[in-house]
Amino acid sequence: xxxxxxxxxxxxxxxxxxxxxxxxxxxxxxxxxxxxxxxxxxxxxxxxxxxxxxxxxxxxxxxxxxxxxxxxxxxxxxxxxxxxxxxxxxxxxxxxxxxxxxxxxxxxxxxxxxxxxxxxxxxxxxxxxxxxxxxxxxxxxxxxxxxxxxxxxxxxxxxxxxxxxxxxxxxxxxxxxx
Amino acid sequence: xxxxxxxxxxxxxxxxxxxxxxxxxxxxxxxxxxxxxxxxxxxxxxxxxxxxxxxxxxxxxxxxxxxxxxxxxxxxxxxxxxxxxxxxxxxxxxxxxxxxxxxxxxxxxxxxxxxxxxxxxxxxxxxxxxxxxxxxxxxxxxxxxxxxxxxxxxxxxxxxxxxxxxxxxxxxxxxxxxx
Ligand SMILES: [Zn+2]
Numbered sequence: 001x002x003x004x005x006x007x008x009x010x011x012x013x014x015x016x017x018x019x020x021x022x023x024x025x026x027x028x029x030x031x032x033x034x035x036x037x038x039x040x041x042x043x044x045x046x047x048x049x050x051x052x053x054x055x056x057x058x059x060x061x062x063x064x065x066x067x068x069x070x071x072x073x074x075x076x077x078x079x080x081x082x083x084x085x086x087x088x089x090x091x092x093x094x095x096x097x098x099x100x101x102x103x104x105x106x107x108x109x110x111x112x113x114x115x116x117x118x119x120x121x122x123x124x125x126x127x128x129x130x131x132x133x134x135x136x137x138x139x140x141x142x143x144x145x146x147x148x149x150x151x152x153x154x155x156x157x158x159x160x161x162x163x164x165x166x167x168x169x170x171x172x173x174x175x176x177x178x
Numbered sequence: 179x180x181x182x183x184x185x186x187x188x189x190x191x192x193x194x195x196x197x198x199x200x201x202x203x204x205x206x207x208x209x210x211x212x213x214x215x216x217x218x219x220x221x222x223x224x225x226x227x228x229x230x231x232x233x234x235x236x237x238x239x240x241x242x243x244x245x246x247x248x249x250x251x252x253x254x255x256x257x258x259x260x261x262x263x264x265x266x267x268x269x270x271x272x273x274x275x276x277x278x279x280x281x282x283x284x285x286x287x288x289x290x291x292x293x294x295x296x297x298x299x300x301x302x303x304x305x306x307x308x309x310x311x312x313x314x315x316x317x318x319x320x321x322x323x324x325x326x327x328x329x330x331x332x333x334x335x336x337x338x339x340x341x342x343x344x345x346x347x348x349x350x351x352x353x354x355x356x357x
Binding site for chain 2: 070
């Protein structure tokens with residue numbers, strides 16, 4: 001095997017580390033994307049029997065965004081196994097307890113329930129803030145594109161931009177400015 | 179009887195004090211005004227100063243459509259937002275802030291000049307932006323402006339789907355990973 005072919009072989013089967021910024025992202029939509037990288041579905045050599053999955057590092061999982069009233073409507077079910085051991089935790093309660101759990105459960109549920117799923121989940125790292133341990137961060141070579149664009153707050157936009165932005169509404173003639 | 183008296187009273191009052199009569203004036207009464215307050219020593223001077231609108235130069239309007247005599251007589255022309263045909267999202271705070279007073283309340287329809295449907299849409303979009311904490315400097319004072327200072331489910335980031343604005347009944351969220 002030539003040297004070039006050997007490098008191509010390494011590059012094909014090496015694990016790539018991806019980073020994903022969860023800020024203002026819907027966890028259930030982004031789980032479908034993260035799943036593809038975790039399982040290696042984005043690679044042409046994918047086969048369920050080969051170990052071609054990548055590693056995904058999720059940051060800012062504290063700042064995920066849920067749609068509409070899902071924070072108080074979505075419930076997570078747990079049963080201890082004892083009689084009367086059922087419990088329903090709302091999404092905002094779960095996020096208060098552990099800000100990484102919603103994205104973890106979303107990725108877990110997006111994958112098919114087989115023996116491989118637990119091992120695939122081991123390759124997912126989730127951090128609530130922006131701080132990532134150095135030994136994890138030094139491996140990262142790729143960034144996964146965000147699905148939703150992060151909105152800008154009006155008070156973060158500079159005054160000149162707000163003033164010179166094109167206007168659609170003009171005041172009527174007899175209006176007293178307030 | 180009492181109702182009749184009230185109707186008669188309101189009719190006479192409207193005849194005397196209605197805006198259509200008051201608007202006939204020899205001086206230029208109808209101009210955009212700003213209220214200025216000055217304190218000189220112990221006296222407070224409040225006067226309405228006529229100002230040019232700061233928005234007129236930056237105003238954007240759709241080009242008037244080609245005149246079709248048969249259509250233009252039967253149908254009312256669309257309002258300026260319908261004519262522009264912008265796809266406004268609740269994250270477009272630079273557009274939404276134009277429909278809002280400085281205290282964060284929505285301007286009424288007689289001032290915005292929108293049609294009924296657009297006024298409803300803009301009002302809902304403004305409410306969405308304020309709930310998501312994107313217009314913190316333009317939110318009514320009786321609300322918690324900063325979402326991180328709100329309690330329970332209100333303190334986390336929320337985004338909205340604009341398609342739900344005119345839905346009669348918002349469907350329940352589907353389980354996206356159901357097999
Ligand atoms: Zn309209």
